[in-house]
Amino acid sequence: MDKAEESGSFQDVKVQDITVCPGCDTVIALGPIDVPIGSQVVCPRCKYRVRTPKKDTVNRTLALSVTGLLFFFPAHFMLLLQFEALGLFDHGTVFDTMISVYQQKYFFVALMVLMTAILIPLAKLVLLFLVSLGISRHQFKNQLPRLFRWYSHLEEWGMTEVYLIGILVTIIKMAGTADISYEIGFICFIGLSFAIVGCVFSIDRDYYWKMIGKLNGSERQVMPDKQFPPLEVRAMQSALKAGLVQCHTCHKVMRYYEPNEGFELRCPRCESTVHKRKTNSISTTWALVLTAILFSFPANILPIMEVDFLGTPEKSTIMDGIIYFFQTGSYGIGIVILTASILVPLFKIIGLTLLLYSIHFNRWSRLTHKSIMFRFIEFIGRWSMLDIFVIALLCALVDFGFFTRIIAAPAATFFTFVVLATMFAAISFDPRLMWDLTATRDVMNKE
Numbered sequence: 001m002d003k004a005e006e007s008g009s010f011q012d013v014k015v016q017d018i019t020v021c022p023g024c025d026t027v028i029a030l031g032p033i034d035v036p037i038g039s040q041v042v043c044p045r046c047k048y049r050v051r052t053p054k055k056d057t058v059n060r061t062l063a064l065s066v067t068g069l070l071f072f073f074p075a076h077f078m079l080l081l082q083f084e085a086l087g088l089f090d091h092g093t094v095f096d097t098m099i100s101v102y103q104q105k106y107f108f109v110a111l112m113v114l115m116t117a118i119l120i121p122l123a124k125l126v127l128l129f130l131v132s133l134g135i136s137r138h139q140f141k142n143q144l145p146r147l148f149r150w151y152s153h154l155e156e157w158g159m160t161e162v163y164l165i166g167i168l169v170t171i172i173k174m175a176g177t178a179d180i181s182y183e184i185g186f187i188c189f190i191g192l193s194f195a196i197v198g199c200v201f202s203i204d205r206d207y208y209w210k211m212i213g214k215l216n217g218s219e220r221q222v223m224p225d226k227q228f229p230p231l232e233v234r235a236m237q238s239a240l241k242a243g244l245v246q247c248h249t250c251h252k253v254m255r256y257y258e259p260n261e262g263f264e265l266r267c268p269r270c271e272s273t274v275h276k277r278k279t280n281s282i283s284t285t286w287a288l289v290l291t292a293i294l295f296s297f298p299a300n301i302l303p304i305m306e307v308d309f310l311g312t313p314e315k316s317t318i319m320d321g322i323i324y325f326f327q328t329g330s331y332g333i334g335i336v337i338l339t340a341s342i343l344v345p346l347f348k349i350i351g352l353t354l355l356l357y358s359i360h361f362n363r364w365s366r367l368t369h370k371s372i373m374f375r376f377i378e379f380i381g382r383w384s385m386l387d388i389f390v391i392a393l394l395c396a397l398v399d400f401g402f403f404t405r406i407i408a409a410p411a412a413t414f415f416t417f418v419v420l421a422t423m424f425a426a427i428s429f430d431p432r433l434m435w436d437l438t439a440t441r442d443v444m445n446k447e
């Protein structure tokens with residue numbers, strides 16, 4: 001990297017060798033970079049981890065995805081837990097938690113539980129298995145880009161780990177009032193969660209895309225340079241200013257040209273449509289943040305859960321639930337729910353508003369901090385689903401007929417909307433727009 005910086009502008013640089021930071025669009029290196037396993041390349045500007053090579057990534061990910069698939073069906077369809085209180089029993093599977101919310105007519109919440117806890121984790125494992133197998137056996141060459149692209153888009157929507165924490169919260173919550181027996185589904189769910197988290201740590205996306213590019217021939221396929229003026233690019237420059245564009249999905253760098261009307265610029269490696277920046281990023285993110293703010297009111301004011309005890313319903317809001325934990329001395333769990341249900345959504349809304357504001361008013365200070373904050377917002381987004389999973393688990397597992405039962409209440413739907421809106425807001429926000437402000441400033445300073 002230093003070498004590239006010292007040498008300044010290169011005339012004979014090959015586009016496919018240039019490394020660009022996906023977080024801030026800065027050209028990091030002009031030639032191929034060889035990163036040994038155990039080290040990483042971090043963007044000097046926005047601190048994005050541009051390369052993190054993993055040891056034996058394809059075989060490990062393949063083994064872990066097979067392990068996950070083996071655990072998947074028993075984890076979701078075999079008994080998870082059994083609760084016993086005053087001689088009454090109730091038990092259920094992970095699948096039952098979705099069904100019980102559905103039967104209580106919270107269709108949207110049930111759909112989200114079905115998608116994020118069951119279908120998407122399954123799809124992720126199947127896709128990862130097929131792609132890893134394809135790369136290691138040189139199979140399905142033409143399908144690999146599509147399969148791995150789907151995996152990349154689904155990645156954050158599979159929430160098995162969040163669900164596991166939900167199960168643990170439910171166990172702690174019920175420990176004082178019911179006898180709990182752990183069934184085979186519980187053991188398998190822990191196994192599944194470890195396999196899925198293992199995949200996250202073992203997969204090296206850059207290596208996967210490079211291999212997919214080699215297999216489908218797009219890595220060698222160079223765009224005809226003749227129609228472009230000679231490439232003039234310096235390290236630490238904005239890639240867009242140098243006439244380069246990076247694919248949002250697979251991070252391939254290519255020459256940018258304005259496509260003819262009715263046509264789109266397509267990435268030769270992953271076949272996604274390539275845009276200079278995410279389309280309508282600012283207005284879409286604003287709209288989604290405002291939607292999240294609007295839904296936050298009913299989500300926090302209305303009851304989210306109802307406990308029927310001997311026919312007397314007692315409704316509680318998110319905050320009531322948290323206060324209950326603190327009053328009964330379960331501080332740890334109180335803090336977990338407070339963080340997931342109140343602090344995380346609040347942080348996401350305030351954080352994204354701040355980022356949008358800084359672009360709107362051309363504030364280019366502390367961009368590194370803002371970039372780190374944005375990646376933190378992206379990372380924590382899915383953890384707000386925790387409370388929804390706990391409610392779904394309680395609905396399925398605490399149904400002792402007339403004696404006592406737990407049912408969902410309207411805020412559950414509104415809270416799910418808040419989680420969805422903030423997650424989509426983070427997806428639609430393009431952090432490179434913040435760094436574009438510095439490029440404008442540099443131009444203005446020169447003038």
Ligand SMILES: [Zn+2]
Nearest residue numbers: 021024043046
């Ligand atoms: Zn960067």
Ligand SMILES: [Zn+2]
Nearest residue numbers: 247250267270
């Ligand atoms: Zn691509």
